Amino acid sequence: MILPKIRDRRFVTIRRGGTLTDSDHQLLALWAASCAEHVLDLFESAEPLDPRPRQAIEQVRAWVRREIKMTQARNAAGHAMAAARDLSGAARHAAYAAGQAAAVAHVAAHELGAAAYAIKAARAAAPEGKREIAGRLECRWQRDQLPDAIRELVLDDQRLRNDICWSVFDWGPS
Numbered sequence: 358m359i360l361p362k363i364r365d366r367r368f369v370t371i372r373r374g375g376t377l378t379d380s381d382h383q384l385l386a387l388w389a390a391s392c393a394e395h396v397l398d399l400f401e402s403a404e405p406l407d408p409r410p411r412q413a414i415e416q417v418r419a420w421v422r423r424e425i426k427m428t429q430a431r432n433a434a435g436h437a438m439a440a441a442r443d444l445s446g447a448a449r450h451a452a453y454a455a456g457q458a459a460a461v462a463h464v465a466a467h468e469l470g471a472a473a474y475a476i477k478a479a480r481a482a483a484p485e486g487k488r489e490i491a492g493r494l495e496c497r498w499q500r501d502q503l504p505d506a507i508r509e510l511v512l513d514d515q516r517l518r519n520d521i522c523w524s525v526f527d528w529g530p531s
Contacts, residue, residue: 395498480492
């Protein structure tokens with residue numbers, strides 16, 4: 358479970374009673390897509406014939422460009438999650454990262470799920486004894502990709518939801 362029990366209004370769009378602008382929602386989606394894509398090879402090397410996670414990432418980017426409806430991106434998210442079900446380790450986490458990224462079109466707060474699963478994928482792919490540093494490097498890479506407009510929002514979200522995201526963001530300063 359990566360979503361809080363009580364929705365953070367900062368991740369609800371203005372038209373739905375929150376404070377999130379459409380442009381920031383789109384930035385969150387693009388950042389989540391980048392996080393998922395960064396580890397996508399961990400899925401594709403295990404399942405080279407399954408396009409669902411890559412398609413999910415492509416769909417959320419198409420949603421940002423207004424080429425598809427939110428429901429199409431949300432459906433792609435479900436397909437990417439289905440691709441993860443029978444897998445384990447890095448491949449599974451990478452597919453979940455793609456699914457979470459595509460789900461940002463529907464619920465912006467899934468952005469943290471994409472990042473957390475990508476960190477879990479990086480950790481799982483690393484050799485024993487190197488997993489912690491692999492997770493830290495992935496988290497640092499993700500933070501380096503954050504656009505200024507959403508940087509503080511995401512970093513605060515990481516702090517607030519770290520416990521329900523397997524404590525993957527709990528390693529030091531931004």
